[in-house]
Amino acid sequence: MPELPEVETVTRSLATLVGRRIVSAEFRCLRILRGGDPDRMAACLAGRQIMGVKRYGKFILAALVGPESVGFLLMHLGMTGKLLLGGGAGKHTHAIFTLDRGVLLFDDPRQFGSIEFSEDFPARIAKLGPEPLEIPFDAFASELKRHKTRVKALLLDQRFVRGVGNIYADEALFRAGIHPMAIACRLRGERPRRLYESMRAVLTEAIAAGGSSISDYVDAQGRKGFFQFSHRVYQRTGEPCVNCGTAIRRVLVTQRSSHFCPQCQRR
């Protein structure tokens, strides 16, 4: 379940890729490829050296240099995507990057992930909002004011801030004491500040824990995260609130499950 903390953990575990050269690339699933036929993409990648690996929201961007040009490999893990250093290809291995030393596999059972190559800085990243751990409070607060939508939906909107997903939106709202269906522009008093601080605290703590391993999430070396043990509301429907003991409830907001404490998060 790659959200910002998981993708950050994966990206850090890919640091060993810097300096490696892509010998060849093989694509077994066309669905995950953006804008391209697999042969052309493989030809574009072969021989290029990896100069850097960076996270943008939930995207991973590798800067590649070839004999005559630079390029970018953009990857998104979707819901179930994994990048694995080493190991053998399995049933859901959709891309195999053979390196001058080692191999990088892209696994994704649900095929919601994506891989694309571009010569220019990818437009998909340019459209994203700011990093939630970098945006100043004033900018965050004035963006909140601009939107009439539900605050949960706004947190999930990658143009608002990039990288927050369903888990961390619910956890941030719980810590801030804000109902997921509250209207963003109507948050008053200390609430925008509390949401800002809660969002940052949850993400920072989750990164430190290596992310949340809910089903089978692991980083590129196969290591699990342990932030799932710190979830206070996410997928805890019916369990007692850690603050007040009230049963955690689940509602749908924009067709996504939202978990909250009806006592601590009043409308």
Add this chain to the structure above:
DNA sequence: ATCGGTACCTGCACGC
């Protein structure tokens, strides 16, 4: 223009 609903996939847990 902005919003909410739906589609895209596979796998798993559950009730019958």
Add this chain to the structure above:
DNA sequence: TGCGTGCAGGTACCGA
């Protein structure tokens, strides 16, 4: 045991 249902970290696209 098996089958149907609902649910799951994601984004993109459609209409109102």
